[in-house]
Amino acid sequence: MSITIAGMTKRFDRTEVLRGIDLDVADGELVALLGPSGSGKTTLLKIIAGLEWPDAGRLSVAGQDWLQLAARDRRIGFVFQHYALFPHMSVRDNIAFGLTVRPRADRPAKAQIAARADELMAFLQIDHLADRFPAQLSGGQRQRVALGRALAIKPRVLLLDEPFGALDAAIRRDLRRWLRGVHEATGSTTIFVTHDQEEAFELADRVVVMGQGRIEQIGHADQIHDHPATPFVARFMGATVELPVVLASGRAAAPGLDLTALPRRALPDGTARLFARPADIRAMPDPAGVWHVTSLASTGAELRLTATRADGAEAEAQMPRRGAPALTKGAPIALRVEAAAIFPDARRDTATPVLPLPKEIAR
Ligand SMILES: Nc1ncnc2c1ncn2[C@@H]1O[C@H](COP(=O)(O)OP(=O)(O)OP(=O)(O)O)[C@@H](O)[C@H]1O
Ligand SMILES: [Mg+2]
Numbered sequence: 001m002s003i004t005i006a007g008m009t010k011r012f013d014r015t016e017v018l019r020g021i022d023l024d025v026a027d028g029e030l031v032a033l034l035g036p037s038g039s040g041k042t043t044l045l046k047i048i049a050g051l052e053w054p055d056a057g058r059l060s061v062a063g064q065d066w067l068q069l070a071a072r073d074r075r076i077g078f079v080f081q082h083y084a085l086f087p088h089m090s091v092r093d094n095i096a097f098g099l100t101v102r103p104r105a106d107r108p109a110k111a112q113i114a115a116r117a118d119e120l121m122a123f124l125q126i127d128h129l130a131d132r133f134p135a136q137l138s139g140g141q142r143q144r145v146a147l148g149r150a151l152a153i154k155p156r157v158l159l160l161d162e163p164f165g166a167l168d169a170a171i172r173r174d175l176r177r178w179l180r181g182v183h184e185a186t187g188s189t190t191i192f193v194t195h196d197q198e199e200a201f202e203l204a205d206r207v208v209v210m211g212q213g214r215i216e217q218i219g220h221a222d223q224i225h226d227h228p229a230t231p232f233v234a235r236f237m238g239a240t241v242e243l244p245v246v247l248a249s250g251r252a253a254a255p256g257l258d259l260t261a262l263p264r265r266a267l268p269d270g271t272a273r274l275f276a277r278p279a280d281i282r283a284m285p286d287p288a289g290v291w292h293v294t295s296l297a298s299t300g301a302e303l304r305l306t307a308t309r310a311d312g313a314e315a316e317a318q319m320p321r322r323g324a325p326a327l328t329k330g331a332p333i334a335l336r337v338e339a340a341a342i343f344p345d346a347r348r349d350t351a352t353p354v355l356p357l358p359k360e361i362a363r
Pocket of ligand 1: 012013015017035037040041042043044081
């Protein structure tokens with residue numbers, strides 16, 4: 001089922017939580033919503049699920065207006081951020097739940113429900129846990145049960161809100177791979193919320209980066225990584241070194257920075273800001289350097305360095321410790337930037353301001 005969201009806004013009291021969301025998800029696509037805490041990811045999922053209503057905008061699924069449809073009629077599979085299984089029900093009953101509460105006319109026969117639960121438990125590799133209760137399961141097993149419960153109704157749309165949030169890194173990686181497999185096998189259109197970049201990029205066909213109720217960028221992993229659309233996305237993707245530069249004929253320049261590795265940009269001349277990842281900055285000893293090493297630390301594998309320029313600018317560099325040049329605290333260095341995003345400063349309008357016309361002329 002394809003999903004179309006257009007012009008969607010939502011506020012809680014005076015807080016604008018969604019500020020005009022436009023998003024198309026193709027049938028069978030797996031899309032990740034990525035963004036910092038409070039950016040509106042859960043709110044967007046809840047609106048799709050019919051648990052919240054927007055103030056304005058459209059939501060249609062396979063051409064049908066879902067804002068006219070109650071939550072129970074939407075056939076959504078939902079795994080919540082803080083998943084809650086029914087504690088007094090066995091794994092089997094938890095999974096079968098969505099089918100047993102269907103209106104009678106629509107409810108499969110008991111034997112069919114049991115068969116569906118068995119089939120899902122086998123598929124999720126939890127059939128040996130059928131008679132256990134949630135308290136007797138590990139976190140990863142509970143996640144699978146939660147997913148089984150969501151899949152039991154053969155959802156038209158699957159919504160997963162940080163389904164692996166509470167789990168440790170190794171289990172997350174396993175479940176990620178496994179979820180990708182589930183998605184490929186079921187083909188359901190899936191929207192997956194995470195604040196883990198790696199998870200988003202590894203799992204999703206496309207990633208939607210949200211910030212403060214807006215979509216900042218939609219794209220594939222490499223696009224978002226290499227070509228952030230906004231300063232927000234650049235910072236969010238780890239380009240934490242932010243330095244003023246001057247652009248001339250598409251080339252950036254700044255005191256003490258070697259920017260010759262950067263490709264020429266189709267950007268207007270003038271002041272701009274450069275965003276780079278510490279790992280894309282090389283530090284080299286240079287007796288004539290205008291940067292000085294202010295701190296130096298090793299994590300074993302990596303050397304992390306901060307440098308300061310006479311005008312107070314700061315930069316961080318991170319490099320493999322093996323093969324790194326000999327650097328000492330206080331030493332003068334030169335910095336070379338291997339990759340960066342550049343955004344021109346918002347231009348002050350120097351044109352004559354447009355004055356409102358006197359009323360009698362405007363009329
Ligand atoms: N029922 C509510 N009443 C009032 N404010 C709410 C409500 N639900 C969410 N909010 C506010 O809306 C904003 C977005 O919340 P939301 O849960 O959608 O964020 P999120 O992106 O899912 O964050 P997280 O990554 O922490 O889960 C937050 O500022 C939150 O405080
Ligand atoms: Mg959330």
